Amino acid sequence: MSLDNQPVYTGGCQCGAVRFRIEGALGDASICHCRMCQKAFGNFFAPLVSVREAKLEWTRGGPRRFQSSNHVKRGFCPQCGTPLTYEAPDGVALAIGAFDHPEELGPRIQWGIESKLPYADTLHTLPGKETMEDFASAEFLAQIVSYQHPDHDTDQWPPLRTK
Numbered sequence: 001m002s003l004d005n006q007p008v009y010t011g012g013c014q015c016g017a018v019r020f021r022i023e024g025a026l027g028d029a030s031i032c033h034c035r036m037c038q039k040a041f042g043n044f045f046a047p048l049v050s051v052r053e054a055k056l057e058w059t060r061g062g063p064r065r066f067q068s069s070n071h072v073k074r075g076f077c078p079q080c081g082t083p084l085t086y087e088a089p090d091g092v093a094l095a096i097g098a099f100d101h102p103e104e105l106g107p108r109i110q111w112g113i114e115s116k117l118p119y120a121d122t123l124h125t126l127p128g129k130e131t132m133e134d135f136a137s138a139e140f141l142a143q144i145v146s147y148q149h150p151d152h153d154t155d156q157w158p159p160l161r162t163k
Contacts, residue, residue, distance in 0.1 A: 010059075011099035013077035013084060016149030016157035018061040020084075020094070024054030029096055029105040033120070034112030040074045041083050044117050047096035048086055049105050056092060059153070100151040 009026070012019035027050030037046035063075030063084045075085030086093040096105045110116070132138055149157055 006054075009099055009101070009104075010153055011094070012060065012149060013080055013082035013098065014148050015077060015080035015082070016060070016154065017079040018063055018077045018082075018084065019059045019149075019153060020098075021057045021059050021153075022051060022054045022094075023057075025052070026050060026054055026105070027052040027093075028108045030109045030111055031107045032111040033114075033116040035115045036068055036072075037086075037112065038115065038117075040068060040086075041095070044120050044123075045110075045112075046083070046086070047102075047105075047107060048093040049096055049099075051092045051094060056094075060157070 006024045007026075009022040010020065029047070029049040031045045031047050033045045037048075038044065040046060061077075061079075064078040065073040065075050065085075065087070068074045071088055073085075073087040074083065075087060076083050082098060083095050084098055085095070096102045096107075099105060131141060134141065147158070
């Protein structure tokens with residue numbers, strides 16, 4: 001929390017070139033199934049939360065924008081391509097997955113359901129396994145070293161590498 005008891009949220013892209021800080025209450029989190037959002041996120045839907053009256057500050061870098069329609073721009077990291085914003089005349093929404101704590105922002109409504117993929121409502125019925133249960137890939141998976149930015153602010157990114 002900030003000094004005046006406003007909630008504070010932070011987040012950024014996968015590579016760490018773009019980071020943001022929000023102070024204040026966010027709007028309802030949602031998912032949008034429209035075809036534009038599917039393509040912008042390369043996914044079944046776009047999870048977004050409106051900034052509304054909260055104060056949004058880009059604390060490292062900033063998004064590059066693509067004009068996806070006559071009314072909307074989509075912001076993304078110019079380095080790694082992480083989807084970050086949906087910017088319309090009525091305000092800005094941020095990608096929930098880009099927040100450091102996306103678990104705090106559960107969707108409360110769905111939009112664009114006319115374009116919802118037919119299997120979206122049954123995904124929860126698929127068998128679920130933990131990553132390391134893929135025994136055929138376990139050796140490969142155990143050797144992965146992540147270069148992804150951590151889920152917290154850093155003074156510098158990427159870190160200085162010592163030889």
